[in-house]
Amino acid sequence: RLINSPVNDGDSFLVEADGKPLHIIRLYFVDCPETSTSSMSDAQRVREQARYFGLSDPARTIHFGNEAKTFTEHVLLKPFTVHTAFASAGGRSAKGRVYGFITTYDGNDLASLLVKNGLARTHGIGRKTRDGVSRDEMVERLRDFEISAMLKRVGVWSESDPDRIAELRAKQR
Numbered sequence: 332r333l334i335n336s337p338v339n340d341g342d343s344f345l346v347e348a349d350g351k352p353l354h355i356i357r358l359y360f361v362d363c364p365e366t367s368t369s370s371m372s373d374a375q376r377v378r379e380q381a382r383y384f385g386l387s388d389p390a391r392t393i394h395f396g397n398e399a400k401t402f403t404e405h406v407l408l409k410p411f412t413v414h415t416a417f418a419s420a421g422g423r424s425a426k427g428r429v430y431g432f433i434t435t436y437d438g439n440d441l442a443s444l445l446v447k448n449g450l451a452r453t454h455g456i457g458r459k460t461r462d463g464v465s466r467d468e469m470v471e472r473l474r475d476f477e478i479s480a481m482l483k484r485v486g487v488w489s490e491s492d493p494d495r496i497a498e499l500r501a502k503q504r
Contacts, residue, residue, distance in 0.1 A: 333407040340366045341399025341450060342442075343420075343428055346413060355428040356413055357420035360473055361442040362454035363403075364396035364487060382499040383452060385491030395487040399450035406444065409436035414461040432461055446476040449486020453477050 336345040338355055341363030347353050364384070368374040381389040415431035422428040433441035440460075445451035453473040457466045464472075481488045492499075 332410075333404065339400060339404070340396060341403050341445060343422065344403060344407070348413060354413075354415070354431075355420075355422065356415065356431040356433065357422065357428040358442045358445075359430050359432055360453060360455060360457045360469060361445055361451040363399035363445060363451045364392045366393060366396040366400055368393070379503055380452075382503040384487045385493065385496035385499055386487070387492060387495070391490055392487075395450065395490075398486065399445060402445065402448060402450055403441065406435055406441060407433070411435050411441070416458075418456075418458075420456070430456060430458075434461075443473065443476060446473050447480060449480040449483075449488045 332347055333339075334345040334347050334353060338345055342358045342361055343355055345353055345355050362380070364380050365373050365377045368377050377389045377392045381387075381392045384392065384395075386392055412434040413431050414434065415429050418430045420428035420430045435441055435444070442451065446453060453470060453476075457469055459465055460469055480486060481491070484491075
């Protein structure tokens with residue numbers, strides 16, 4: 332079950348399983364916008380994410396980060412399954428984080444849902460999925476979902492400036 336915690340955001344959250352020790356799960360393959368700029372590294376990530384998503388105002392990145400957090404909290408109100416090999420995902424928490432996949436109550440992959448709803452980008456560490464989909468194939472599937480979300484202008488893509496995306500991403504590089 333999801334545990335309410337200040338560390339929770341759209342792609343990392345604290346869980347408890349069968350009364351066993353708590354783990355912070357970091358989703359494979361996706362990156363949700365940040366929810367704050369509490370440190371210099373967070374501020375840099377918000378700027379980078381704003382440029383990636385084609386947002387002129389980095390404050391809107393935080394807005395969509397909070398939308399992603401709310402989305403994840405809502406989806407994880409119902410029972411879900413964590414699949415993890417306990418690979419370290421780093422992070423600033425004293426307990427650290429482990430990478431994982433989340434299968435929702437209705438059989439969906441949480442990372443895919445976030446990307447389809449325009450609340451995450453395809454980015455980060457990946458591996459073969461629990462049902463045998465290769466890392467490379469999963470990346471391609473998520474990129475397709477991301478393009479679909481862009482075209483539908485959902486989530487963060489509803490405010491992106493398609494005329495400036497190339498310029499902003501070049502500036503980031």
